[in-house]
Amino acid sequence: MVAADRVAATVAQGVHGRRRVGTGDSFWQFRPFVDGDTPARIDWRQSAKSDRTFIRDMEWEAAQTVCLWRAGDASMGWASARGLPQKRQRAELLLLALSALLVRAGEQVRLIGVPGRAFRGRGAVEGIARALPDGGDGLPPRALVPARSCVVLMGDFFAPLPEVRAAVAMLAGLPVRGHMLQVLDPAEVSLPYAGRVKFRGLAGEAETLIPRVDGVRAAYAEALAAQQDGLAAICRAAGWSFAIHRTDTSPESALLSLYMALDAGRYSR
């Protein structure tokens, strides 16, 4: 959580406000008084500078609900080298940092699959950290998600594409905007093994014996690219954004792009 705060603090400096009129605290615009507006809202100082009456508009800062989810299956609990964090730890870090940013900006944060109230205000991040389930699945569960909220999914998404499409479709059917972040270990990207290796999976899959890993490296890269293209296509079809993050790169950059995507998605509506 401390790491999440630190990451969030790094990113929060570059945040811009929501560019809409609404109820909020910060000044947005002066607009002329129109019949139908409440006279109490007239800003007399500005009106005195000219001969028209103005109303001060504030920026829209209505609390939005963002639903976060991270994959918790066994294949996430792996790191290829001792210096790298496990994928799940990185996903949790990003989740908590994002929720810290959102809560600081005044949004509400929910966890998909964890029933209960939404988290907001002070102590939200701690509550989220406590409420995060230890295990989980590789794909988001069928859960009720408030409409017009944002959804952020983080995981490695190695499941077959039809399953992923079904889960995304279920969520996109309610009109939610979504962002998918695939967290990968650099060894899963580059396959740095050589010789005769017997690979074992963490989630109970069958073992695979590869006589020469050097030879399959190209084919594996193709398979991985195909999977990632499939995921991107699913997201595009649902109107979501898709990003890839490697655990050996800094989490701040992933968080910044995710936050930007959240903002952009909000303004697109």
Added chain:
Amino acid sequence: MIFAAPWILLALALLPILWWLLRATPPAPRDQIFPAIRLLAGLKSPEETPARTPWWLLALRLGAAGLVIVGLAGPILGAGGLAVLSRGTALLVIDDGFASGPDWPARVAAAQAVLDRLDHANSAVALLTTAQRPTGETPRATAAMPVALLRPLVAALHPQAWPTDRAALVDAVRSSGSGPVFYISDALAGPADEGFAAALAARGAVDMLTGDLPARLLLAKPEPERLVAVLRQTAVPAATHETVLAETGDGTVLGQTALTVPAGATRAEAAIALPPELRNQFFALRLAGAPGAGSVALLDEASRRRPVGLLAAGSGGETPLLGDNFYVERALGTTSELRHGDAASLLGRKISMLVSADGVIGTADDGAIEAWVKAGGILLRFAGPGLAEQAAQDGASGKLLPEPLLAGDRQLGGAMSWSQPAHLAPFPPGPFAGLAVPAEVTVNRQVLADPQAGATPQVWAALTDGTPLVTAARLGAGELVLFHVTANADWSNLPLSGLFVDMLSRLVQRSAGVAGSEDARMLAPAQALDGAGVLGPPPPAAVPLRASDLGSVAMSAEHPPGFYGPEHDRHALNLGSERFPLVAMSKIPGSTRLSLLAAPREQPVGPWLIALALALLCADMVLTLRIRGLLRPAFAAMLCVVLAGQAWAESPALATHLAYVVTGDAEVDATSKAGLVGLSAYVNLRTAAVLADPAAVVPGRDDLSFYPLLYWPITANATGSAAATGALNDYMRHGGIIIIDLQGGTAGASGTGAGFAPGAEAALRRVADGLEVPRLAPLTSAHVLARSFYLLSDFPGRFDGGTVWVQQDQDRANDSVSPVIVGSNDWAAAWAADDDGRPLFAVIPGGQRQRVLAYRFGVNMVMYALTGNYKGDQVHVPAILERLGQ
């Protein structure tokens, strides 16, 4: 090298098949966890090259398999030398007489080597020894038995102390079957050897193994002044040098002599010079380096000093300084064995001289004594009032006197005579010739010989006017000797002088002793030599011996060499009598003669090869794990560290250590270390400070900042270096305390250690050249150092009284603690103690109190170093309180 089971070597032909199998089998793949395994499923690599075991791993495994096969085949090293060619029951004959004692272990090893060869041939072996058993029975050949059953019998053999008796074994050899004969012989010819040799040759092929040492016998010939050792041996072509030791009863060597036996000689002699006082302690002569019964010549009473019998005087004869026997005892007691008693008891044993000190011999003893003297004894009589009176009564009897005596005596000097006491004239030729006559010997009174009796005795000593003082006459084979003065100082002061001692010892040496008067006694065996030359209880078969047969009996189990007779009358029976012939044994016809060393023991190498193969397989396992990636490097590194042991040095910052400067002189450094160890122990025991082992430092090289106190002994050749001086200055500046110890100082310095360390002060000036030592003042009992733990008024070390110097002014920058303590009292030597706590050096002037004070001063210095000016403040507290109060 031969193989015990050579057919196993055929399994080596399987090695190529093993090689092909190992090559064809691919090694186990690496294990790797991978979550994206679903993407890998179904991927095929374009070309598949088969995985192969690396060639070196293959070679390792094949090597291990080969070693196992060869090891199982039982290779044996050293199986040459002897060959068992013929079939049949083998016979192993071992000579275990006295001549095989010196190299007995080599003989047993050769026997075991022969049994090794016979073990391969799987033949049954019978064992035969050739010397009589200690129980007296003739040895018999054992039944033919397998080698494994015979080995413990061979290992349990030991040599006997008597010669072999081969003549009695001919039947045993003939009845033991036929087959090869292995004869481990001592090469000493005995009677009736031809029959034995013929029987052996008839039995089968004979292999004779002999040692290199000749058979030796040692004989002792005591002579009056020295002991002659005679060595007899069989002839060898090379000259040998031996050492003969003269030992006492408990094995202490009192004298030795070197003996050289020329090439081809069979006899050599050497003499051991003996002071007469030690003569009686000699017990045996031993040949060094050859343990055996033939190398020991036992000495009995015949070689010892001659016993002298002292006839009991009347009452008052033993009175010190006045009694008649007193001076004779004192003169003869150191060099001879003195026996007291009456004539009958004295003559019952062998004595060489009979002394009658008060002059009178009872008539009952006359006959016995006369017979004894005629047989060769010396009777020594002294004159006295009784003799003078007897001469007056008996007239010219002259019985047991060299000549008849005149009645009365002659007075020289005294109140009623004109003459002065007479002196002795130089000795005429006789037993006393050559003795120096002291001028102070005077004679006051003497008896005189009767000139008219016609006897012409020999005059051995006379006065200056020609009057005989000592006369002697021959009686039969012995002599009668008369001193014309008393044996005490009444009539002359001759018994008071050293001349008396010399004269009596000459007389004792002159006495030849009485030989062989008790011939028919039976002497029971008291102690016997065993085969290794060690005296012990006699064997079961030993029987008593007639005293007259001592020189002529043949050695056997019934009469082993040793001591015979009762406790006070021991007679020695030695092997080395001249009668025993030492001749080399002739060759057995048709035999091959080998040296004992020609047949070494076999060494099976098989188990070692199998152990080596196991080690290779372990290495193979480790390497395979490494290939599969299961061997973590961190774990391996930890294993190496654990196996290599904890060799890292403890950091000196973990505990408080005292330190001493290494001077280069090993003794001084050892003393410094021992001293600081002692002081640390004392401090640990009595104070709350905990000190660890002292450290040796070289200023300039080692870091001094860990040590609160540095002990620096200045030796005369100490040199300073710039680096050392800089380091010490740094140390003192940062609060360290150096104890500079001159260890005594030059002559003229203060204290009791003056002169013990010449040149130390000059050396101090040399090494302290760049040291920033502040101004010093003598240490008084008002200083903090005298009060920091104990209250002291003087500060001794090994020496006392030397001045101790500390800093004069109080330097607030250094917490008012003196950075240097200079003295010459050698404190480390006073503190030094060994592991048991005993001090290593004596304190001068001495006393336990001085050592305790030295320890206390050391504790004070340690407390001063550890607590700084804390104790100084305590010292000032009364002054402070006073100032506050008033």
